[in-house]
Amino acid sequence: MPFTKKAYKKAKNQYPELSDTIEKAIKQQTSLEKENCKSLDRASEPTAVIMKAIFSEISTDSVHKKILERFGYFLGRYVYLCDALDDLQDDFKKKSYNVLLLQKEITELSQIEIDFCKNIAKETINFTLGELANIYVLLPIEKYKPILDNIIYLGLKNTFELIIKGENKKEKLK
Numbered sequence: 681m682p683f684t685k686k687a688y689k690k691a692k693n694q695y696p697e698l699s700d701t702i703e704k705a706i707k708q709q710t711s712l713e714k715e716n717c718k719s720l721d722r723a724s725e726p727t728a729v730i731m732k733a734i735f736s737e738i739s740t741d742s743v744h745k746k747i748l749e750r751f752g753y754f755l756g757r758y759v760y761l762c763d764a765l766d767d768l769q770d771d772f773k774k775k776s777y778n779v780l781l782l783q784k785e786i787t788e789l790s791q792i793e794i795d796f797c798k799n800i801a802k803e804t805i806n807f808t809l810g811e812l813a814n815i816y817v818l819l820p821i822e823k824y825k826p827i828l829d830n831i832i833y834l835g836l837k838n839t840f841e842l843i844i845k846g847e848n849k850k851e852k853l854k
Contacts, residue, residue: 701733713777720804723779724760731756747818754812758805758836765801766843768794798844805840812836 692699709726717723735752739745764771764780771778772789780797816832 695737698733698737702730705729705733716777716782717779718782720761720779720783720800723764724757727760728753728756731759744820747815751812751815751819754808754815758808758812758840761801761805761808762840762843765798765805768797802844809836809840 705726708729712723712726731752732749733752735748735755736745738748764778767776768778768780769789770776772781772786780801783797783800786793813832816828821828
């Protein structure tokens with residue numbers, strides 16, 4: 681996008697290592713999609729790595745930095761998997777890459793197939809949210825703690841449940 685070039689260049693100059701990490705992760709994501717990667721872990725890895733890199737910039741304290749990196753990693757994984765689930769039907773119609781659709785041979789997207797994909801997503805996302813919560817408690821948060829607690833413990837889970845119910849389609853948010 682032409683209007684973002686200046687902001688991108690400024691951010692790249694200010695955070696060259698972060699920019700390199702993001703560019704490599706995007707290339708890795710493209711490569712995984714081209715090879716029709718079936719692994720949920722591998723497919724979500726680039727987004728998780730991007731978020732890990734972004735969150736590592738929040739603190740200079742080495743202990744907090746490690747915790748924030750892990751937190752960002754699981755948040756990125758959550759975002760990727762929720763997006764894959766939210767896009768499931770559209771990706772099937774457009775024949776676009778979606779790691780959940782590759783979990784078994786799907787020729788018709790019936791309710792049984794949708795439920796199959798939802799169950800796979802539930803297992804992985806529930807694990808991811810559990811790990812995210814385990815890491816979150818290690819963060820020394822003082823300011824805005826009640827708000828952040830609400831987001832981590834209720835908001836993320838609620839958003840996922842809305843996606844499962846089909847009530848969080850991006851079109852509704854526009």
